[in-house]
Amino acid sequence: MAEDWRKAISFSDRLQSTTEMQTANPGCQPSEASTQAKAREELARRTAQSLDEYHRLISRSVQELLVSGAPTPAGDLHANEHHFPNLPASGATIGRYTNAEHFSDGLFSEVYRALDPNLPPESGKLRMVALKITNPSVMQPPHDSVREARILEKATSDHIILLIETFRQSDGTFVLAFPYMPFSLDALLHERRLDLQSGKAIMRDVFSGLAYIHGLDIIHRDIKPSNILLATSKGPAYLADFGIAWCANDTASEGPDEKILDVGTTCYRPPELLFGYSSYGTKLDMWAAGCVAAQVFCLQNETLFDAGDLGSELALIKSMFQTLGTPDLTTWPGAEEMPDWGKMNFTKYPAKSWDDILPGADPRAKDLVKQLVQYESAWRPSADQTLQHPALMS
Structure with missing residues (x-):
């Protein structure tokens, strides 16, 4: 009977618990606060013998974080950022x-x-x-x-x-x-300065860049609008910021089956990262590029998926499921290989229609995004294949 309450606990309950602990930890960087909150929530779920005890453990964790003042932990990845005190702002x-x-x-x-x-x-x-x-x-x-x-x-x-x-x-x-590039795709999207033809040209440049690096066994790992720079507001466009990129034959990169999961940026992170799969490949970039394409062809400064104000992974998972439908082994066969798949019960959300997801977008653009943001990474087209898609044709 001890396991029954674990099966009954809802996704929303777990998300609320994680969010409460994350907001009680303001002294931490968001990514570290999220990691700590998820670890504490999982520990409470595993050790509690009942739902009431689970909630008591969560409440205790929240109080501990509030009382501690949430000091930055010794292992915080961001503790030493921006330490260039000898440089003036100008001159x-x-x-x-x-x-x-x-x-x-x-x-x-x-x-x-x-x-x-x-x-x-x-x-x-x-x-x-x-x-x-x-x-x-x-x-x-x-x-x-x-x-x-x-x-x-x-x-x-x-x-x-x-x-x-x-x-x-x-x-x-x-x-x-x-x-120096005076424009970024992020700025153009926020200023709503993109016309359809410029958007197509920019996305062709993005997929051309991805096709090239993927051919070299390089994964960018942080494709997003702010990392796409432009010489003019209409292009050409360039992939930038390779600070967390992975390269198969670079000794400083992790092993192919031991890749770091804390990569990518909030709303552009694919499901395989969220469910703990460290053997991911170049299709990780294709998911992120699909999210970017959704903005270019329709959503502008709104993102396809929403991780909430705190950038919560659980909120992002919920947003994906509410948009694309809750996956099963039919729509995501590879989920069986995900270490964190099956650790909680998810509400069964139906998939929205692409007319609702990308209202007013060209049908070809909807099809392009639909292909790129498939749960099953093997089903996402490669960058080379994407360049042949009708949505990118002049």
């Missing part, structure tokens, strides 16, 4: 680049822009560069700027951001220099 000198101006932050980096001194003003040619400043000594897997440089040196293609040079500084920082 900085970085290597041979002078008057550099800060313009954005990454998780483990600061990004400046400056004029390329190799093209002096009197030449009549100006080139702005983006300088990504990292500190490899404080980076934690899967983040690795030195590996990023090796991958980019290998993956030179028309739709992969060009790595101009790298250099180390006396303070231990490692700098990657790229051509």
